[in-house]
Amino acid sequence: MTIVLASGNRGKKAEIVKLFPSHTVLLPDERGIQFEHEETGETFLDNAMGKAQHLHALTGTPVIADDSGLCVRALGGAPGVFSARYGSEDNGQVLTDDDRNGYLLKNMKDVSDRRAFFVCSMVFLINENRFFIAQETVHGEITLSPQGDMGFGYDPLFFIPDLGKTAAQLEPDEKNEISHRGKAAAALAGLIARALP
Amino acid sequence: MTIVLASGNRGKKAEIVKLFPSHTVLLPDERGIQFEHEETGETFLDNAMGKAQHLHALTGTPVIADDSGLCVRALGGAPGVFSARYGSEDNGQVLTDDDRNGYLLKNMKDVSDRRAFFVCSMVFLINENRFFIAQETVHGEITLSPQGDMGFGYDPLFFIPDLGKTAAQLEPDEKNEISHRGKAAAALAGLIARALP
DSSP, X not given: OEEEEEOOOHHHHHHHHHHOTTSEEEOGGGGTOOOOOOOOOSSHHHHHHHHHHXXXXXXXXXXXXXXXXXXXXXXXXXXXXXXXXXXXXXXXXOOOHHHHHHHHHHHTTTOOOOEEEEEEEEEEXXXXXXXXXXXXXXXXXXXXXXXXSSSOTTGGGEEETTTTEEGGGSOHHHHHHXXXXXXXXXXXXXXXXXXXX | OEEEEEOOOHHHHHHHHHHOTTSEEEOGGGGTOOOXXXXXXXXXXXXXXXXXXXXXXXXXXXXXXXXXXXXXXXXXXXXXXXXXXTTOOTTOOOOOHHHHHHHHHHHTTTOOOOEEEEEEEEEEEEETTEEEEEEEEEEEEEOSXXXXXXXXXXXXXXXXXXTTEEGGGSOHHHHHHHSHHHHXXXXXXXXXXXXXX
16 A cells, blocks of 8 residues: 655654555655645644645545654743744744754753653544544653754754653664654554554 | 543443443543533534543543534535534524434435445544544445434434445444444554553
8 A cells, every 4th residue: 555655854754664664655756746735733733634634635645744843841832833943034944953953952041941842743644534643742851962963853952861862862763662753653553554454 | 541531422422431441431420520512623623622622621631532423425515513413493402313314304305416424533632742533434325214223313314335224223333343433433442552551
């Protein structure tokens, strides 16, 4: 069964493709589709669902879409659904991962409550009326400086006390096991096996 | 683990309680909670999620909530999210199941395309950031008159060609196996076992 994956983020793609080994997972451009979707929802769920419906309308196939982000308690849940655009210029230019991480650290200067969590809302949509969704979290703390060079995005700033490492210090398999995205994908993988044997 | 179930419909309650035998499923009033929730969403998913979040805010426990309805193709998807209120008087008085079924049959007089499907969007919410959702369907045809006296709601009008029976002619176990609600609950049951071992 071919499943098309709604993603424009290379890091996410690599993680997700790995988690669904029993199906052919294609990216939109591998189906000859130019897929751009503006994430305008108020929640991770809204964004993931919007993306899934949009991509399904283009492909007619089952699709997987996700929206993820980092929520920092002391910042009232920011950057949240704006994680990818956090600190972007008014002209819409998006920061690099490094610059965005610097921006977050600056906003957390002198903040002692470093608690944060990653959220991933992932949708597996077979058709517009039939779908499955898993939203998972992983809890941690924002470091005082970047540590580790694996992963992507905020990973170097996200320390997981249980493992004594940042997300950017985890091997891909180790990260998939405990991450918000890995857990959401694992939940859906069981359902996909059931729904599309 | 105690899970509180958001439902005001006795028929739904009986079906769902049966599907989660390994957990204590309580109804709001068994927790001493008066639960009323107005379904104002545009989709089954919105309604189920709104109910789940509302009930969780009251109980602090994991909750299950669902929203279901009948979509008739020739009626442009009606009654859809208005299934429970279909044909209600302007004064807000809700029809009995029998009167509602009569109303639907009247609206389908002389309609030859009888295709319809039931939808169930079911949410299992552990906390506001962590949840699982299954939305399932079952396809059938609207009969010319009610048949069968089991089930509830539109069941006597919903003929399932594969089984040669209406949903109201199915034994509870048989119905759970093929119904929109049974399939959504079965999908979530696996995730619940995983998430709350």
